[in-house]
Amino acid sequence: MLNEKAEFLRSVRSVRRHVQERLEQGEATAFFYQPPLRTGVSAAGPEQTGEHQTQTPELATLAKRVANCRKCGLSQTRGQAVFGEGSAQARLILVGEAPGAEEDRQGRPFVGAAGKLLTRMLEAISLQREQVYICNILKCRPPGNRNPLPEEIVACEPHLREQLKLLKPDLICTLGTFASQTLLNTHETIGRLRGRTHDYQGIPVIPTFHPAALLYHPGNKQYAWEDMQRIAGLLKLKIPSKKNPG
Ligand code: URA
Numbered sequence: 001m002l003n004e005k006a007e008f009l010r011s012v013r014s015v016r017r018h019v020q021e022r023l024e025q026g027e028a029t030a031f032f033y034q035p036p037l038r039t040g041v042s043a044a045g046p047e048q049t050g051e052h053q054t055q056t057p058e059l060a061t062l063a064k065r066v067a068n069c070r071k072c073g074l075s076q077t078r079g080q081a082v083f084g085e086g087s088a089q090a091r092l093i094l095v096g097e098a099p100g101a102e103e104d105r106q107g108r109p110f111v112g113a114a115g116k117l118l119t120r121m122l123e124a125i126s127l128q129r130e131q132v133y134i135c136n137i138l139k140c141r142p143p144g145n146r147n148p149l150p151e152e153i154v155a156c157e158p159h160l161r162e163q164l165k166l167l168k169p170d171l172i173c174t175l176g177t178f179a180s181q182t183l184l185n186t187h188e189t190i191g192r193l194r195g196r197t198h199d200y201q202g203i204p205v206i207p208t209f210h211p212a213a214l215l216y217h218p219g220n221k222q223y224a225w226e227d228m229q230r231i232a233g234l235l236k237l238k239i240p241s242k243k244n245p246g
Pocket of ligand 1: 212
C-alpha cells in the first residue's frame with residue numbers, strides 16, 4: 001500500500017516536471033488551448049450516420065433541426081445539410097460561405113481543396129482543426145456551387161445565429177465576402193473589411209479572404225497571413241515563427 005502511494009506520488013511529480021519543462025519551452029498554447037472533448041456534429045444525426053457525436057444537447061437539437069430544414073429551395077437539391085464541426089469549447093469559430101460538392105457528400109464543412117488550405121492556415125498559427133469550430137452561412141449546397149441567393153441567406157441565417165449563441169466563441173473569423181457581409185450586416189467588399197477588427201454582438205470579428213479565393217488569387221495570401229496573425233494575437237497564441245507559410 002505504502003509502495004503504491006509512493007509510486008503514485010512519483011508519477012505525479014514526473015508529470016508535473018514534464019508540464020513545467022514544456023511551459024518553459026514556450027508550449028503554453030498546447031496546454032491552455034484545450035483540445036475538443038469530441039469532434040463533429042453531423043447534421044444528418046446518428047440515425048443516418050451511425051455515429052453519436054453530440055457535443056452538447058442544445059447543439060444536437062439544433063443540428064437535427066437544420067438536417068430537417070425546408071425553409072428554402074436548397075433542401076430539394078442538397079445531398080445533406082452540413083451543420084458544422086469542431087469543439088463545443090472552441091474559442092475561435094470560422095464561418096465560411098456554403099458547402100461544396102465534397103462537403104455535401106461527407107456532411108462536413110471545408111473538406112475539399114479550400115478546406116485543406118484552411119487547415120494549413122490554422123496550423124500556421126498553431127491551431128488544429130479539432131480545436132476550433134468550423135461552419136458556414138448556408139448549411140446546404142447551392143447547385144453547381146453558385147453564389148448564395150439573398151433569400152437563401154435570409155432563410156438560413158437564424159441557424160447560424162443560434163449556433164453562435166450556443167457556442168459563445170471569443171473570436172469569429174469570417175471567410176470571404178458572403179460570411180463577412182452577412183454577419184457584419186454590410187455591403188462592403190472583403191478587400192475593405194479585412195485588416196480591421198469588427199464586432200458581432202460583443203464578439204470580435206476578423207474578416208479574411210475565403211480560402212477558395214486564395215487558391216485562385218495566391219497573391220492575397222500575404223493579407224490572409226496578416227489576418228491569421230491578428231487572430232493569433234487576439235487569442236494570445238504563441239506561434240513558432242512569423243513566417244508566411246505560403
Ligand atoms: N467553402 C465554404 O465556404 N464552405 C465549405 O464548407 C467548403 C467550401
